[in-house]
Amino acid sequence: STNIPSFSSLRQGKLRLQKWYVPLSDKEKKKITRELVQTVLARKPKMCSFLEWRDLKVVYKRYASLYFCCAIENQDNELITLEIIHRYVELLDKYFGSVCELDIIFNFEKAYFILDEFLLGGEAQDTSKKNVLKAIEQADLLQEFFFSLLS
Numbered sequence: 001s002t003n004i005p006s007f008s009s010l011r012q013g014k015l016r017l018q019k020w021y022v023p024l025s026d027k028e029k030k031k032i033t034r035e036l037v038q039t040v041l042a043r044k045p046k047m048c049s050f051l052e053w054r055d056l057k058v059v060y061k062r063y064a065s066l067y068f069c070c071a072i073e074n075q076d077n078e079l080i081t082l083e084i085i086h087r088y089v090e091l092l093d094k095y096f097g098s099v100c101e102l103d104i105i106f107n108f109e110k111a112y113f114i115l116d117e118f119l120l121g122g123e124a125q126d127t128s129k130k131n132v133l134k135a136i137e138q139a140d141l142l143q144e145f146f147f148s149l150l151s
Contacts (some may be wrong), residue, residue, distance in 0.1 A: 003147055013037050014103045017111055018065075021122035040069055043066075045106045048077045066101055084124055091118060113139065 015033060024032070041055060051058050052073065059081040060069040068085045072078070083148050092099035096107070105110050105113050117139075118125060118132050126132055 002146055013041060016101065017108060017115075019112070019115055019119075036069065036071065049082060059085065061089075064100070066104075084119070087124070087127065087129065087148055088115060088118055090129060091136075095130065095136060110114050 007019055015037065015115065018029075018033065020029065036058065039051070040058070043051070045062070049060055055074065056071045057074060057078060058069060058071050058079050060067055061082060062068075068089060070081050070085060072081050076103065089099065092103070092111065096103040097111070114132070117135050125136060
């Protein structure tokens with residue numbers, strides 16, 4: 001299972017999205033986030049996407065100017081985590097049409113919704129992109145329906 005912060009999307013040290021699956025104080029989250037951002041951004045492009053950090057493993061992947069990062073427990077599989085990151089980015093790409101930082105900034109609630117539809121408690125709910133996107137599409141239709149009732 002993924003641990004702290006399960007998903008981070010960052011660019012030049014600016015965190016755009018984060019999801020925690022363990023209860024921590026805001027102060028602890030800020031400290032951990034600051035340390036992880038500095039550590040990941042200091043790494044050279046050709047370095048391995050896995051690193052040991054405290055009592056965890058950090059798995060990250062860079063897509064254009066965005067980094068996606070997961071902290072996992074030592075017994076968790078790095079390659080599966082890397083695949084989870086990649087699948088999430090594929091879902092974002094399918095939904096937004098080649099996701100960029102601005103999509104995450106201006107549609108962060110949708111980025112979180114996609115993440116929550118894909119992961120439950122830090123574990124992949126469904127590995128099928130088609131199924132996840134169908135659930136998101138249905139939620140969008142439901143939202144549009146309710147908005148039309150209100151207007």
